[in-house]
Amino acid sequence: MTPQLITTDVLVIGGGLAGERCAIEAAAAGQEAMILSLVPPRRSHSCAAQGGMQAALGNCVKAEGDNPHVHFLDTVRGSDWGADQEVARIFAEEAPVAVRELAHFGVPWTRVRGGKNKYFIRGESVEIDELLENDGLITHRDFGGTAKWRACYAAAGTGHAALYAVDSEVVRLGITVRDRVEAISLIHDGNRCNGVIARCLRTGLQFAVMAKATVIATGGYGRIYGGYTTNATINYGTGASLALDTGIVPLGNMEAVQFHPTALSPSGILITEGCRGDGGFLRDKNMDRFMVEAEPEKQELASRDVVSRHMMQCIQDGNGIDSPNGRHLWLDIRHLGEKHLTTKLLEVFDICRDFAGINPAHDMIPVRPTQHYSMGGVRVNKDGEAYGMAGLYAVGEAACWDMHGFNRLGGNSLAETLVAGRVVGARVAEYASGAILQANTSLAFDALGAAEQRAQALLAREGNGRSVYEIRDALGEVMISKVGIFRNGADLESAVSEIKGLIDECSRAVLRHKGPGANPELAFALRFPGMLRLALTVAMGALARSESRGAHFRTDFPLRNDREWLNRTLAHWQPDASAPTLSYEPVGLIGLPPGHRGYGSDERIEMDQSVGQYNDAVVDAQESAGRLASVEAMGSRLPQSEREAT
Numbered sequence: 001m002t003p004q005l006i007t008t009d010v011l012v013i014g015g016g017l018a019g020e021r022c023a024i025e026a027a028a029a030g031q032e033a034m035i036l037s038l039v040p041p042r043r044s045h046s047c048a049a050q051g052g053m054q055a056a057l058g059n060c061v062k063a064e065g066d067n068p069h070v071h072f073l074d075t076v077r078g079s080d081w082g083a084d085q086e087v088a089r090i091f092a093e094e095a096p097v098a099v100r101e102l103a104h105f106g107v108p109w110t111r112v113r114g115g116k117n118k119y120f121i122r123g124e125s126v127e128i129d130e131l132l133e134n135d136g137l138i139t140h141r142d143f144g145g146t147a148k149w150r151a152c153y154a155a156a157g158t159g160h161a162a163l164y165a166v167d168s169e170v171v172r173l174g175i176t177v178r179d180r181v182e183a184i185s186l187i188h189d190g191n192r193c194n195g196v197i198a199r200c201l202r203t204g205l206q207f208a209v210m211a212k213a214t215v216i217a218t219g220g221y222g223r224i225y226g227g228y229t230t231n232a233t234i235n236y237g238t239g240a241s242l243a244l245d246t247g248i249v250p251l252g253n254m255e256a257v258q259f260h261p262t263a264l265s266p267s268g269i270l271i272t273e274g275c276r277g278d279g280g281f282l283r284d285k286n287m288d289r290f291m292v293e294a295e296p297e298k299q300e301l302a303s304r305d306v307v308s309r310h311m312m313q314c315i316q317d318g319n320g321i322d323s324p325n326g327r328h329l330w331l332d333i334r335h336l337g338e339k340h341l342t343t344k345l346l347e348v349f350d351i352c353r354d355f356a357g358i359n360p361a362h363d364m365i366p367v368r369p370t371q372h373y374s375m376g377g378v379r380v381n382k383d384g385e386a387y388g389m390a391g392l393y394a395v396g397e398a399a400c401w402d403m404h405g406f407n408r409l410g411g412n413s414l415a416e417t418l419v420a421g422r423v424v425g426a427r428v429a430e431y432a433s434g435a436i437l438q439a440n441t442s443l444a445f446d447a448l449g450a451a452e453q454r455a456q457a458l459l460a461r462e463g464n465g466r467s468v469y470e471i472r473d474a475l476g477e478v479m480i481s482k483v484g485i486f487r488n489g490a491d492l493e494s495a496v497s498e499i500k501g502l503i504d505e506c507s508r509a510v511l512r513h514k515g516p517g518a519n520p521e522l523a524f525a526l527r528f529p530g531m532l533r534l535a536l537t538v539a540m541g542a543l544a545r546s547e548s549r550g551a552h553f554r555t556d557f558p559l560r561n562d563r564e565w566l567n568r569t570l571a572h573w574q575p576d577a578s579a580p581t582l583s584y585e586p587v588g589l590i591g592l593p594p595g596h597r598g599y600g601s602d603e604r605i606e607m608d609q610s611v612g613q614y615n616d617a618v619v620d621a622q623e624s625a626g627r628l629a630s631v632e633a634m635g636s637r638l639p640q641s642e643r644e645a646t
């Protein structure tokens, strides 16, 4: 039986790639590390990642000339200048190391085959001679929004291969993993985080875990979109809501929500961007390749926000294909041939066969854009430490580190989980090695008592309130219809008011099942208010941001506005407040001045100050927003020339 209070040096909430890689770094530095996970780590959402992981190795002909600087430029352009440019640099420089390390852990990367290789590029079949001396090196495929082929891949099961390899390291290092355990609140004293209150999903028992350092690695919040997401059913965003509940730690850019162009219709299962990277086309009901006209340069391989908008526009213009489940478009990969599909895109082939009953070598794939990735999350500094709370860190999709800004490039998330896991893990280990475990048991038992009371109150509640599952479904409908790809003020206002109504209803929701132990309805009822608060934060952030940037597109404010909105949204939720308060900080030090992304619209409202003037204000503004000092000074990882601009 679990005691009511356990301790460790480093507590990682989440057993996906980011959490596990972070725990490995801490354990390798001699810290006692413990991982909590809703599911056995190998079932984490990271396992579903398909198409690839970006790292500028430059190993094949179409990757020649690639390097971390080009990767950095692509990432900032992809973010629509919403990214923290120092973090984007650290990321691009470390990504090649992370990919090679995975090879060392055992990931079977797809390799260069020296000699003649057949590829499809911009709709044409081409033959390229790969250098014989590169034979056997990790190869790359093309992905959206990149200047070079950069995505390293293991067929279309990259996440699966990576997670199994990283998890094997966790086992090898003897790191304690407690699965089917959910962190339900943070233990803190207003300045420092001391661990979490956790709930065993098997028994319903709640207990405190006290730690010198606590890391949130809980993944994205896609499930606030109900079933309209490619995310796993465990992507509730609980880590972000735990941070929000402190009233101290802000969430960053929650309105920045990515829609992936090609989810299988109607199930929403992802069909990787690797299909378009390998030469797949999008077609409308007339079989036209509408992306060629819409984006003559990048075609199907513009960034995801741009492609998703063109697809929705195509459907809204009446060129979608009617089906009993709504309109969709076609993804055509037939020309790649069965051999390619059953090797380099094997997982796509299997998904099409098993979930749509089609053979993509002969049939086109019905697809439509669907919620996919959370750019927003727990706002942290470049060490991964949360604003306003010492000893609390965040990594991976749960964090707003913030290298993605308002649009993540395909393949940059897997790379982020491993790079941030390494970088932040090292900082966490340093912090823990210099910290004393503050086993303030009264703090822990107070938090435990409050958590017990919450569960008891839910079980005891009577009346005719709706079920939490009905309210969850209603939330999904509001989010997809009013806080989706195309947003406007009237819809967002109505979404805000409807979500407030759902929050009210949730406070009266009555459980159908009153068992105290392994009760999934109780577990969901405990986490759902947090999901509603995240949804309101997304909708209010989107309503307030009167511009279009990356995945946040306002039809009533269609231009990117660098004069007024070159900033990051911060959302706090004060205890007992009925809504978040929003504030803003500059995105970070700018090395690459705002410009055209190279795809999408070139119209924007320009900054009215110089980059130097902008940069001068950044450090103070972020500090007063709660950014804690990083181990190395802010800007130290920018090249000298860019630091001089500050």
Ligand SMILES: Cc1cc2nc3c(=O)[nH]c(=O)nc-3n(C[C@H](O)[C@H](O)[C@H](O)COP(=O)(O)OP(=O)(O)OC[C@H]3O[C@@H](n4cnc5c(N)ncnc54)[C@H](O)[C@@H]3O)c2cc1C
Binding pocket: 013, 014, 015, 016, 017, 018, 019, 036, 037, 038, 039, 041, 044, 045, 046, 047, 048, 049, 050, 051, 052, 053, 054, 158, 159, 181, 182, 183, 184, 217, 218, 219, 220, 230, 231, 232, 234, 235, 238, 239, 270, 272, 372, 373, 395, 396, 397, 398, 410, 411, 412, 413, 414, 415, 417
């Ligand atoms: C279908 C699909 C394909 C993708 N393909 C790619 C790709 O090819 N390339 C790419 O770069 N990106 C891809 N992505 C995105 C990428 O997979 C994710 O962003 C990334 O894996 C997230 O990793 P993570 O470790 O941050 O979180 P996750 O892998 O989501 O892990 C979260 C962990 O937190 C645990 N957890 C959550 N809440 C709690 C709690 N309260 N208490 C305890 N534990 C908790 C969960 O059990 C889980 O272990 C894809 C995403 C999807 C949906």
